[in-house]
Amino acid sequence: MFRTVTHLACFFDVSVDYLMEDVPLPLLNYAKAVQKGDEPFVGRDWELVQLQQLYNLNLSSQSAACIQGMQGVGKTALIKRFLDQLQHTNKHSVYVPIEPNDAFTRRFCRAILCISNDLDDASVRLVIKALANTSLLYFYLLDWVGVTLDSAERYALSHLSPSRLGELEALAMTLLVQKALESSVSAIAIDNLHAANSKQLHFIEEFIEISKKQRLFLILGLTDIGLFTYPPDWLKHAHTISLGALNDSACESLASFYTKPQSLPPSQLELLRQLSIKRSNGHPAILKALIESTQGDKVFPEPLYKTTIRTLLELTHVQVSLLKFIACAGMAVKVEVIDYFLSIKSVTGIKPVHDLVCLGILCPKSNCYVFRHLLIWEIVLSLVIDSDRKEWKTFSQRQKKERYKHLPK
Ligand SMILES: Nc1ncnc2c1ncn2[C@@H]1O[C@H](COP(=O)(O)OP(=O)(O)OP(=O)(O)O)[C@@H](O)[C@H]1O
Ligand SMILES: [Mg+2]
Structure with missing residues (x-):
């Protein structure tokens, strides 16, 4: 139509x-x-309205939004659509994704300070000099925007105590936030947060903390896997918008x-x-x-197939067996069925299944675990060979018998 x-x-x-x-x-x-x-x-009308409301709320009290969902569900598309809409209201925004092997801090600081990537180091130095009121802050910011420090500058920073470095970092962050506000930036989006390394995460965490007191709307896009399977404490204040179908x-x-x-x-x-x-x-x-x-x-769509296979290659023998067993049992499997399987394999604790959740293969529901997507289930099932399939079937039948053995005949 x-x-x-x-x-x-x-x-x-x-x-x-x-x-x-x-x-x-x-x-x-x-x-x-x-x-x-x-x-x-x-689609995504509801999510766009939510974002707009949170953005409006941010004008009076600080707020942040966390857009989460499985790979390819549309997090980036939603964030970009919202930022496009903001542009029509003459508000500026900054969008910086975390990319593999890329200097996030450099791109982030340059985006906020409006420093073009083509600008030569000498010109970048002039821009930073005009911003920093002390030499140490000047060196610190130079490092952030990716200008190579000379040996004296490096020496000056490397001999600072951790607490002095912490103070410098806070000063530099405050300056970034101020500059963003001065350039009428009202929203900053950091995408692919789940792909950040520990240094980048520290930077983002500190930036969020400093900008909390300011009218900057932060949008964080992430796939809820790994460290972000459940929201970390430092993101608890952000409103989560989970993207579904x-x-x-x-x-x-x-x-x-x-x-x-x-x-x-x-x-x-x-x-x-x-x-x-x-x-x-x-x-x-x-x-x-x-x-x-x-x-x-x-x-099977190639990116999904490749990601699933790559994930399976990282699994232990027990996890692979468990996953294939769950796949044979169905798209959703009750907790007690998984318990039974693990007990037979002499595995105690829920680690194997917890890991499968953190890798984005399974989702926990109230009394069962479900494959994150129908096609992930189909991909795993396609890898189960016939002899395994028979073995899993015997397992399930034994489990059913065990479950009902206490009932009167
Ligand atoms: N609401 C939408 N309307 C139309 N197309 C969409 C929508 N959401 C996503 N898409 C399309 O689906 C594809 C994946 O979207 P997108 O890159 O936004 O997903 P993602 O969740 O950010 O993925 P990743 O986890 O890989 O970062 C893109 O081609 C995008 O154009
Ligand atoms: Mg994306």
């Missing part, structure tokens, strides 16, 4: 709201994206957007769309990959 309305609007060279009353927001977004030729953005109408419009009409006959295209929507379970990156593969019912 979204595609038809948008095509009609394009054909008659009018906007979609000229053709129909009360245009739903996902359709409006879809039509805008098609007409502009860029990536569409659908896109709703049906958003999936329909996204599927239409990614379908190339020439690729298959219309009846097969419709089948591909429906199968891909079903298997994607409302996950936009998976939906896109399935549609683009034109084999929505068979393939």
